[in-house]
Amino acid sequence: MHLKKIIFIRIAGLLTMMILLISGFFAYFVLDRHRQLTLQTWKTRSEVLADAVERLILWDDRIALKEQLDSEIEKSTVLLYAFIARKKEPYISTFAKGVPTALLERVPATGLPAVWEFQGLEGEVVYDIAKRVDESGTVLHLGLNRREIDRKMAPLLTSIVLVGGAAIVLGLWLAHVVARRTTREVDDLVSALSSYGELDDLKARAINPKSSEVAELISTFKALSAERLQAALDLQHLNAQLEERVAERTEQLAVANRELDAFAYSVSHDLRAPLRGIDGFSLALVQDYGDKLNDEGKDYLNRVRNGCLRMGKLIDEMLRLSRITRCEICPKTVSLGEMTRQIAEEYTQREPDRTVEFVVHDVPEVEADPTLMHSVMQNMIDNAWKYSRNNPAARIEFGSMTTGEGPAFFVKDNGAGFNMEYADKLFTPFQRLHRADEFEGTGIGLASVQRIILRHGGRIWAEGTEGEGAVFYFTVGGQAS
Amino acid sequence: MSEKMILLVEDNSDDEALTIRALKMNNLLNEIVVARDGAEALDFLFGTGAYAGRDTTNMPELVLLDLNLPKLSGLDVLKRIRSDARTQLLPVVVLTTSDEDRDRVDSYRLGANSYIGKPVNFEEFSKSVRQLGVYWLALNIGPPHT
Numbered sequence: 025m026h027l028k029k030i031i032f033i034r035i036a037g038l039l040t041m042m043i044l045l046i047s048g049f050f051a052y053f054v055l056d057r058h059r060q061l062t063l064q065t066w067k068t069r070s071e072v073l074a075d076a077v078e079r080l081i082l083w084d085d086r087i088a089l090k091e092q093l094d095s096e097i098e099k100s101t102v103l104l105y106a107f108i109a110r111k112k113e114p115y116i117s118t119f120a121k122g123v124p125t126a127l128l129e130r131v132p133a134t135g136l137p138a139v140w141e142f143q144g145l146e147g148e149v150v151y152d153i154a155k156r157v158d159e160s161g162t163v164l165h166l167g168l169n170r171r172e173i174d175r176k177m178a179p180l181l182t183s184i185v186l187v188g189g190a191a192i193v194l195g196l197w198l199a200h201v202v203a204r205r206t207t208r209e210v211d212d213l214v215s216a217l218s219s220y221g222e223l224d225d226l227k228a229r230a231i232n233p234k235s236s237e238v239a240e241l242i243s244t245f246k247a248l249s250a251e252r253l254q255a256a257l258d259l260q261h262l263n264a265q266l267e268e269r270v271a272e273r274t275e276q277l278a279v280a281n282r283e284l285d286a287f288a289y290s291v292s293h294d295l296r297a298p299l300r301g302i303d304g305f306s307l308a309l310v311q312d313y314g315d316k317l318n319d320e321g322k323d324y325l326n327r328v329r330n331g332c333l334r335m336g337k338l339i340d341e342m343l344r345l346s347r348i349t350r351c352e353i354c355p356k357t358v359s360l361g362e363m364t365r366q367i368a369e370e371y372t373q374r375e376p377d378r379t380v381e382f383v384v385h386d387v388p389e390v391e392a393d394p395t396l397m398h399s400v401m402q403n404m405i406d407n408a409w410k411y412s413r414n415n416p417a418a419r420i421e422f423g424s425m426t427t428g429e430g431p432a433f434f435v436k437d438n439g440a441g442f443n444m445e446y447a448d449k450l451f452t453p454f455q456r457l458h459r460a461d462e463f464e465g466t467g468i469g470l471a472s473v474q475r476i477i478l479r480h481g482g483r484i485w486a487e488g489t490e491g492e493g494a495v496f497y498f499t500v501g502g503q504a505s
Numbered sequence: 506m507s508e509k510m511i512l513l514v515e516d517n518s519d520d521e522a523l524t525i526r527a528l529k530m531n532n533l534l535n536e537i538v539v540a541r542d543g544a545e546a547l548d549f550l551f552g553t554g555a556y557a558g559r560d561t562t563n564m565p566e567l568v569l570l571d572l573n574l575p576k577l578s579g580l581d582v583l584k585r586i587r588s589d590a591r592t593q594l595l596p597v598v599v600l601t602t603s604d605e606d607r608d609r610v611d612s613y614r615l616g617a618n619s620y621i622g623k624p625v626n627f628e629e630f631s632k633s634v635r636q637l638g639v640y641w642l643a644l645n646i647g648p649p650h651t
Binding site: 289293298299303 | 517519520522523526573601602603604605623624625626627628630
């Protein structure tokens, strides 16, 4: 709830209560005083009436008495009834059906003239006229209508209510004004604060606080805003610097990439052309001048050619590796299991003499570049196939397991395996854990695989035991749901 | 003179010798004109520069075009060949060491008829040359000479 509303409710409530109490008391006091005065008046009038009826009682002229009393009632709107009782016995009354016994009971046998308080709606005035008629227990009893008495005060009471109402309205207005004035500076402060709690100097000056608390709040907010502004500026500056640095690095990276590109291009042209020359002319020597060469000479030339071919292959592999780093990734939903089955089929058909048990489990699909993932699976199966060729009961298994970073796929073989000590060298380009005369290869395959996996946001690792086999695990960044 | 002349655009003399050897070994005995850079190739085709006055109605049956050339690159030569009415329909086979996708795409986009990689292994290279020679010089029916 607004502070203004709270203050208003409190002041308005207090004022209204006070006004109601005061006007209530005043109305009660006025009414009570009026009643007392009326009763006093009627006491006097009862004395006058007593004078009038005194002789008639002595004469026992009941008809005249009745007329007297009736005329009294007719004259006054306040007088309800009148009767004279002697020793608690009704003597004469204005009641058509006789005096109610309850009234008679209340008539004192003797005593001074008495004025009773109002009881219920009716009041009574009793005047003892015993002395006047020399007979004890004779009283003149007058019944008054309180409603009629009160009615005379109606205009006054109405004005009290009106004045009270006006006072309440005035009080509410006052409460409103006071609440507004008291809370204005707080309101101003609140509206001057932006949604971020900032307070600028211009807005702060417009508040002009009267209370020390609000003044203190303003200075606190101003200090805080200044600090925050400075912090925001610092952050902006830092961001700008960072962006500048990122742009710089991006440019450097772009330059490096362009250089790499140019380098790869140059390699593909300029390194291969001389090799082709060496190979071609070596062959030309064998073909054209073979008769002039002995076997040793021919062997040397063959070695030259083999070297060329091997170097050519290395260059091809290196280019492929650099291309994997540079090419764009187009992710699609890929079924690695299906891919592996096809590759396994190709290998089995290519070398029907080998018996290799392929076990391909059902695995979750992945979101990845199909061409690159095919290269991954091709390399993995190729390795498993190659390194398990000395095992007559070769077994290659492909499957997946659930890990915290999504499914991890694995290719497991029971081939030559490797020493875990060198596990970190497996994925380094041109690094090999076997001699070329044991198992042929360029040392590029797993490096390519790792690059593809890394470019997909995945991870690759391996476990192996020399002579028992190897397991290669990998994850692919974007899994298909 | 054989009608079916070949224009070999090749700056590397080793490659030139090997290509010619491969053609000869495969009994493709067509006349071979060698241009050693892109500008020379265009001079030959359009009868300008060193080839001023050449009868340009005698166009080669096939152009074997290397991409990596001094002065004017193979792709530039290809562009000029395709933009001139006289050579627009000339069969051009790109014969190059490059196996970059980019080169392949550019060559085909500029209107190369074929793209052949030159392998390091001469035996394979020789096989490629034989096949392309048989295809383009014997099997394929080129555009009519104007």
